[in-house]
Amino acid sequence: MAPNLYPNGLKVVHAMQMKRLTYWMFLAPCLLALFVVIIIPFALGIYYSFTKYNGFQVFAFVGLDNYVDAFLDARFLRSLWFTTAVSFVSVIGINLIGLGLALLVTQSIGKFSTLFRTVFFLPNLIGGIILGFIWQFIFLKGFEGLFELTGLSLFNGWLSTPGTGFWGLVILLLWQMSGYIMIIYISFLLNIPREVIEASVIDGANVWQAFWRVKFPLLAPVFTVSLFLTLSNTFKVYDQNMALTKGGPFHSTEMATMNIYNTAFQVNDMGYAQAKAIIFMVIITIITLIQLYLTRKREINL
Amino acid sequence: MRINRQISKTVFILSGTILSLLWFYPLYLVVTNSLKTKAEIFTNKLGLPASPTLANYKDAFLAMDFYRSFANSFIITFFSVLVICICTSMAAYALSRRPGKLSSFIYFGFALLMLVPFQAIMIPLVSVFGSVDMLNRVGLIIMYLGLASSMSVFLYFGALRGVPQELDEASLIDGSNRFQIYLYIIFPLLKPTTITVIVINALWFWNDYLLPSIVINKDGLYTIPLKMFYFFGEYTKQWHLALAGLVIAILPIIIVYMFLQKHIVQGISEGAVK
Numbered sequence: 001m002a003p004n005l006y007p008n009g010l011k012v013v014h015a016m017q018m019k020r021l022t023y024w025m026f027l028a029p030c031l032l033a034l035f036v037v038i039i040i041p042f043a044l045g046i047y048y049s050f051t052k053y054n055g056f057q058v059f060a061f062v063g064l065d066n067y068v069d070a071f072l073d074a075r076f077l078r079s080l081w082f083t084t085a086v087s088f089v090s091v092i093g094i095n096l097i098g099l100g101l102a103l104l105v106t107q108s109i110g111k112f113s114t115l116f117r118t119v120f121f122l123p124n125l126i127g128g129i130i131l132g133f134i135w136q137f138i139f140l141k142g143f144e145g146l147f148e149l150t151g152l153s154l155f156n157g158w159l160s161t162p163g164t165g166f167w168g169l170v171i172l173l174l175w176q177m178s179g180y181i182m183i184i185y186i187s188f189l190l191n192i193p194r195e196v197i198e199a200s201v202i203d204g205a206n207v208w209q210a211f212w213r214v215k216f217p218l219l220a221p222v223f224t225v226s227l228f229l230t231l232s233n234t235f236k237v238y239d240q241n242m243a244l245t246k247g248g249p250f251h252s253t254e255m256a257t258m259n260i261y262n263t264a265f266q267v268n269d270m271g272y273a274q275a276k277a278i279i280f281m282v283i284i285t286i287i288t289l290i291q292l293y294l295t296r297k298r299e300i301n302l
Numbered sequence: 303m304r305i306n307r308q309i310s311k312t313v314f315i316l317s318g319t320i321l322s323l324l325w326f327y328p329l330y331l332v333v334t335n336s337l338k339t340k341a342e343i344f345t346n347k348l349g350l351p352a353s354p355t356l357a358n359y360k361d362a363f364l365a366m367d368f369y370r371s372f373a374n375s376f377i378i379t380f381f382s383v384l385v386i387c388i389c390t391s392m393a394a395y396a397l398s399r400r401p402g403k404l405s406s407f408i409y410f411g412f413a414l415l416m417l418v419p420f421q422a423i424m425i426p427l428v429s430v431f432g433s434v435d436m437l438n439r440v441g442l443i444i445m446y447l448g449l450a451s452s453m454s455v456f457l458y459f460g461a462l463r464g465v466p467q468e469l470d471e472a473s474l475i476d477g478s479n480r481f482q483i484y485l486y487i488i489f490p491l492l493k494p495t496t497i498t499v500i501v502i503n504a505l506w507f508w509n510d511y512l513l514p515s516i517v518i519n520k521d522g523l524y525t526i527p528l529k530m531f532y533f534f535g536e537y538t539k540q541w542h543l544a545l546a547g548l549v550i551a552i553l554p555i556i557i558v559y560m561f562l563q564k565h566i567v568q569g570i571s572e573g574a575v576k
Contacts, residue, residue, distance in 0.1 A: 005409055006401040016471050018399040022480045023308075026396035027408070029389040030451045035414075037448025038415050042425035048426060055429060101321070107314045119322040121567060122329075125555050127509025129527040133534055133548055134332055141541060144329045145347030175328070207310060229574060236419055239511045242535070243471045260421050265516075270425050281422040 045054040049278050053271035055264075066275030075251055076276055079259035080283065086166065086255065087234040090173040094230050095223075097174060097179030103211065105182070106189045117186075121179035129174075132243020135172045139164070139198050140242075165245045165253035172240055177233065181226050189215065224295040231291055256280050322505060336545035343541050358546035365528045366547050372554065375525040378514070379507040382446040383500055390451050390499070391492055394458030395484055399470065409459070412452040420512070422448070428516055442517045446507060454499045457573065461495040462488070501562075501569030508555065526551050 001284045018026075049066055052059040070076055084138060101120050105113045123131065139158035147155035158164045238257040241247065247254035247262075254262075260280060264273035335343050337354040346352065397405045431441045465488060471481045487498075511527040518524065531549060534542035559566060 005406050016395060016467065017401075017475065018480060023396045023400050026392040026480075026484070029385075030393040030447070030455065031408075032447035033389070033451060034412075034415060034446055036416060036430065037427065037445050038423055040421040041430055044426035044430065045423055055425070104314060104318050104321075107311070109311060109314050109318065112315050113317055116318045116322055117567070118563065119325050122556075122559070122569075123325070124570075125505060125559055125566070126552050127527050129530055130509075130548055130551050133544065134328060136534075137335070137541065137545060137548075138328045138331060141335070141343065141347050142328070149348060157388065175325070179571065180574070183567060184574050187571045187575060200516060213385040225575060227495055233398060238422070240509070243530075257421055260424075261512075264425050274425050277419075277421040277424065281419050284419055 002016055010158075034273055045274050046278065048271050049275040051178045051271045054268050054272070055270045058271075062271070066272045067279065069272060070276050071199075075254070075260050076256075076263075077168055078251070079256045080253045080280075081233060082253060084239070085258040086169055086173070087231060090170050090177070090234050091227065093170065093174045094177045094181050097178040098218060098226065099185050099219075101178060101182040102185035103215075106186060107207075117179075117182070120182055123176045124180040126176070126239070129243045131172060131176055132240045135149070135175075136170065136244055138286070139168050151265060159245055160249060162249065162252035165249070169237075169241060169244055171254065173234055173237070176240070177230060181230060183248025184226050184229070185222060186220070188219060188259060192218050220295075220299040224292065227291055227295055231288055232284065303495045308346050324352050324459060332545050333549055335541070336549050338542065340540065340542040343545075358542045359550065362533070362546035362550055365526075365532055365543060366526070366550065368550060369526055370522065371524055371526045373528040374523055375527075378442060378525060382443045382450075382502075383503050384506050384565075385443055385447050386454055386503055387496055387499055389447060390454035391458045391489060391496070392484065393451070394455045394462055395488055397455070397459055398462040398465075399467070412455050416452040422551070424495065424512075424516070431517070437517050437519070439518070439523065445517070446503075447512065449513075452501050457495050457499055458492060461492050465491055497565050498569040498572045500571040501566050505566075505570075535544065 048058070050063060051061050051066075101116075103117045105120075107113075121224055126134070136159070143155040143158045146152070159168050189285075196218075198216060200210050205213065215270075236257060237255060238261065241253070241255045241258055245253045247258050257280070260273050260276045263276060264270050267273075331348070334350055334368050335347065336358055338346065338351040339355060339357075342352060397409055427445065428437065431437050431445070436444070469487060470483050474480075475489060478486075480527070508526075509527060515528055518528065530547060533540070533547045
């Protein structure tokens with residue numbers, strides 16, 4: 001995090017500082033909302049996770065029982081594994097495709113650059129629910145059409161098996177998020193001084209060398225950002241999962257967020273769902289901290 | 303050298319075109335099939351419609367109660383974004399004009415709360431708001447303010463670092479109070495950031511499903527994403543209507559994108575990188 005929030009320019013003569021009362025009045029709406037929406041629910045949530053709770057009434061304090069149950073819950077563990085696998089594969093895919101697209105549209109190709117950007121970024125504007133339904137159609141009907149046309153079994157029976165459900169979700173996420181990550185890579189690529197690239201070209205570097213030897217090392221900080229964003233976004237996916245397969249067949253494509261939701265609002269076992277949510281939060285936090293640590297380390301090494 | 307460059311340019315344009323077509327293909331399939339009859343979708347999935355019809359659109363439009371669900375989505379998005387722009391820019395202004403330990407502490411508090419995933423507060427949020435009878439649209443707007451404020455405060459705070467204190471001081475000496483300075487001098491200067499804040503939050507709220515599905519339980523208040531489940535119910539799936547419904551649902555955002563493309567792309571990239 002930024003070590004110094006207030007660079008010298010902001011050091012103010014004491015008399016000119018905002019008065020204490022005004023200060024709190026300006027901050028009040030946001031702070032109140034944070035208290036009501038995040039801080040109080042968060043604290044309550046930790047409490048609920050140790051209880052038997054149905055949404056209206058706490059029946060009993062059960063200590064760590066919910067947590068123990070969660071770790072023995074095969075369906076929950078499967079959903080965590082599924083989430084991790086989806087996230088892992090799509091994070092790699094999204095970043096490779098996103099970087100590839102960014103490199104493509106930052107070449108000197110004139111007006112095509114804007115056109116391509118527009119197309120690649122477009123899916124990112126569509127909401128998760130609608131994306132899920134669009135791809136449900138593509139996998140169920142579009143792929144069926146491709147199967148009838150080509151006879152390739154590759155296109156047969158999508159979303160009806162755990163495997164095709166997994167890849168279906170991954171493909172959807174690649175389509176949705178690659179353009180978003182592309183935008184981020186573009187903004188960093190454009191920040192690389194032209195002279196640096198030109199100098200390397202004059203020295204005889206081809207496009208390939210200019211990328212690996214010059215651009216790639218300079219991109220280290222963007223990997224930290226883009227990996228963090230894709231990791232946390234894919235881990236927390238719910239809408240797309242809900243609209244594409246609804247977790248089926250037989251809960252095999254249920255992500256952790258959906259497992260938590262179902263435990264809470266279908267089974268009404270809120271205390272248990274809350275314990276799962278806390279476990280989920282701890283896992284996300286650990287994974288993103290590891291990722292930040294590793295990519296920061298790499299940034300320094302380069 | 304020159305020929306080489308020309309060849310690579312052609313290769314780039316060609317591969318970009320192929321990729322763009324591939325990217326567009328899912329939407330192409332959805333749009334073309336939405337113009338077919340129910341029967342034709344079964345026999346001709348990939349081709350163009352034999353005799354294009356807009357009948358599906360008429361039916362889907364009525365089925366999703368489009369005017370009403372559009373208005374519902376718009377009201378929630380508009381007021382949430384409005385409240386967020388005002389409240390978070392005020393908060394960021396305060397933090398930037400009273401440097402010190404307290405402000406740093408609050409700032410890092412905002413950062414820390416960003417790490418809490420929605421799932422961790424989802425259940426208690428419902429019980430807290432339910433207990434005061436606030437599981438309604440006003441409650442939803444307050445929830446969005448709480449969930450979105452960290453990000454927006456950071457964006458505004460970043461921009462305010464570039465606004466010199468001398469501006470405030472001059473006006474203070476002239477006798478303006480802080481609210482006047484904020485309203486007439488500071489907020490107008492923050493316009494580029496305000497656009498970014500509007501873009502990232504409006505897209506989020508417009509497309510959001512999970513939170514409204516928990517908070518809004520009256521059919522007449524359903525937003526567009528909630529309404530889509532009409533077409534994708536448990537038993538019936540009428541693709542011809544569903545596809546027309548999907549196209550209607552994405553059309554508003556595509557139209558806005560065409561007009562405000564530059565702002566949207568810039569807003570998204572700034573929101574992500576900061």
